[in-house]
Amino acid sequence: MELTGIGVGRGIAAGPIKRMPEPLAEPADIQRTADAETEIAAAQHSLSEVGQWLRERGVKAGGEAKDVLDAQALMAGDPALAKDIAKRIESGKTAERAVFDAFSSFQKMLESMGGYMGERAADLADVAQRVIASLRGVPAPGVPESDEPFILVAHDLAPADTALLDFTKVYALVTRDGGPTSHTAILARAKSIPAIVGVGAGAEELSDDTLVVVNAGTSTISAGVSQAEVDAALIKRAEWLEASNAPITDGALKDGHKVPLLANLGSPKEAAGAIALGAEGVGLFRTEFLFLDSQTAPTVAEQEAQYTELLAAFPGKKVVVRALDAGADKPLAFLNADKEENPALGLRGLRALRVKENILRDQLTALVNAQNKTEADLWVMAPMVADAEETDYFVGLCRELGLRVPGVMAEVPSLALVAEQVLESADFVSIGTNDLTQYTMAADRMLGTVGSYQDPWHPAVLRLIKELGVAGKATGKPVGVCGEAAADPNLAIVLVGLGVTTLSMTPAALADVRAALLTVTLEEAQARAARALNGRTAAQARKLGSE
Template sequence: MSELRGVGIGLGVAQGPVVRMTEAMPAPDETPSSIGAEAERARVREAISVVAQELTARGETAGGSAQEVLEAQAMIAEDPTLQDEVDGRIDAGATAERAVHDAFAGFRATLEAVGGYLGERAADLDDIAQRVLARLRGVDAPGVPDPGHPFVLVARDLAPADTALLDLDKVLALITVDGGPTSHTAILAREKGIVAIVGVADGFTLANGDTVIVDAAAGVVTVDPTADEKDRAAQRAAARMSADAAPLTPGALADGTPIALLANLGKPADAADAVERGAEGVGLFRTEFLFLSSSQAPTIAQQRESYRELLEAFPGKKVVVRMLDAGADKPLAFLNDAHEENPALGLRGIRALRASEDILREQLTALAEADAQTDADLWVMAPMVATVEETVYFTTLARDYGLKTAGVMVEVPASALLADRVLAHADFASIGTNDLTQYTMAADRMLGSVAGLQDPWHPAVLRLVREVGDAGSRLGKPVGICGEAAADPMLAVVLVGLGATSLSMAPSALADVRHTLSERTLDEARSLAQVALAADDAAGARKAVADATAALSPHQKETTS
């Protein structure tokens, strides 16, 4: 028996035989075309068209965040610039296969150099290229194998198209060598409720047929477990299934302290699943879906209808809408398409909206009109706020449009360190732990080479969370968490101990977080937060809190009259 370690996603545990992911197809040879450029171009266009249609269809089947990712992949596949690169190589005598391979590789290198959102898309190009090459060769694209029995999948990483449509009756758990807690694989695994451990550096030491236990709660893969270990894992899995089937209750600690459990949503159609899973409202509604697939900004009427559909799904409940978070790392031609050397530090979020204030005003108008037509408790917030002046600018403007609750996203260390002054003007703060971690650790969250630093457990990040929590407590202002950190059940307890009053996450994570919170009192949460703050690094904080938690007895949640 041996153990491998990585970052677990959620609290699940599963066991079964290992099946390794199929390796990518080799590069085509450089033999010149024998059928001519026109025929080669026709082959490429047919293959790309079919692949784009397949990706779009997979997205429609998968829904949720997976649909957004797959639709983005389909758009990349049909990018005119990429097509021109392919055509140029074909005109020079290359076969369709070789032209696709070389053009995609060159485009990938370009996107990696840009970094940010586009840098993240670079990894998707490998999957698209493999699918196009498979179509050209008339073979099945490399992907998730089907051994005919349930298995634990081991891969370097998964393409979004593979993660989105994993057969959960066959794939018992997922182990990846690459990736971190905020990678696409981790986010989609969490959304689909897949037992997963990412960033397992020694994952390729596992061979087909090896029996493993995948313990996401501990972040441990146990190889060749004993019979007793298998029995304990099976009992834990059964207990977790029973907990998932328990009646839905509002989020609260064991002593009755309420902690609102909210959902992160990307479009109105996602609301029904969130409600079914017990979301008490929405802590982050991303409005980008209205803008990123358009060549021009949507009209006020188009926006109003989407916002109204969302608000109608949560009558009487809090719905926090984030204003458009685009520009620089998510470039929009009608907002900001200027090249920037360091897009993560460029004209994005509230900065981009101020530079194109008409878009911000149209969003506020549409939200105010939707609010007037519905009964939800609408809150609005500005992304990437770094200064007190930006806070005053946004909250004043929002209130001018009749929106009664206006707050800010705390994603920049500057706004965390001045949280007391920011919250003197804002009605609430919502901490985006993904970006806050990125900027605190100077580690691009889209860059695999520094994924180890992109960990919200780091005490430096937690200290900034504490600054915001303390300011909120002193001023009587709510402080929410809407980054991926809120979906980590053990970290969720720590965040509450640091002053968070609500937690927002992918709907599939709600059950685990609800159960874990119910076992801890507020005093215990605060004590565990101090344990995490005393550590030197993220791994140390995670282990120290796990050890301290193991020494505590679980509580039954007290009822309040």
């Protein structure tokens, strides 16, 4: 049996399957028999216990995983949730049912918001499962244990489960749900392990101990294979790991055509790790970490200190900083507190910043100050730009304040269609393939039910990227990619063939992409791109562009 999904990376793995256990059964909706005070105390104890466990697990995990687990711990300690649970218990519910109903209510509210908040709904459901398990005195569903390496199969993976996976035992991840930007896919890229997500109902046919070969490069899962086929795949896995550990060089094709490989970073603290993995600079520095946990916008001085720390780590190298990308889907009271019915299409990115221009001016001023204190080559770009008029506004403001290299992100399809107009004033364009795919396919990238649409291999998305590449060549301006698509080694080759000049990705993906680029010439990359454009579906384009 062969199944297909969305491959992450180009690695290969083989071994027996171990499935994640099913979620706990829904608590019965019956009247409690214990008194309310006892049930409320039990719920509060379990909430506290789970919160503490998540914090401890976060300390062990470190890095981005710690941030995710700390956020889950805050959910467990949310006073509004605790109050809702107590109220439900007082009305006659059991502690288990009150927790289930309260968390479900909050979860539905987050799902309705979509975007960033919609993604948090799955994290909330995981916390609820752990609290209910604590109340029952049973272990929460978690990663199966095994003395031998295995392939982990799940509906999807919760942050708390993935944070401390033992990757000497877990050779690959396979999920029924999710897309290229799901938590599982992002984890797989960060840890450089093969994964296939969005397999669909076929994943239910994969049972424990069945031998499989997982090939992320071809997005296939071969089930029921022989031990000889497993052994052959493991030899290929060893070869892939050896290639991934090859000496670090600058990004280039086989014919010497340069393709700088840059890192996506979310904090100055991540700079050292990216440099160690061969990042030639930064293609996307997300500045939201300075704003998301604040009730007021950070001061110029506070921002300047963080930007200076980042730029100081990359003397003489390009560092692309994205202006605050927030709005209704990442609510900030000081930016846009209004509730919107469809936040993904509301006041996001530059749209929100134009309404509160003082916040944008402060950020750009802080960046100018950091630019003038360091030797890095600072580039600054605006998110969610729709056309030439918005480009002119942002570029004009940057030049007024003294920024040397202003540009824009291509995330909205309209910008790709007027790319030459945009590049008349912008010094560069950086393609955010996650949002470009979302808006092209009309599918919320954080919503699992439409995860299959969130595939940057779709010919419609590739054609928009081609338009941007053509415009870049015509104007002599660089066109980069900083979305998750750049971390797909086969797609990276196609992107270069479409006219992309730089690729930026999670640092862990640099080795795979570097190795893949060295296998083709520019002419061969362009031929792959041309074939991919002729696909009728994302799957066809992936197959044609990977040959």
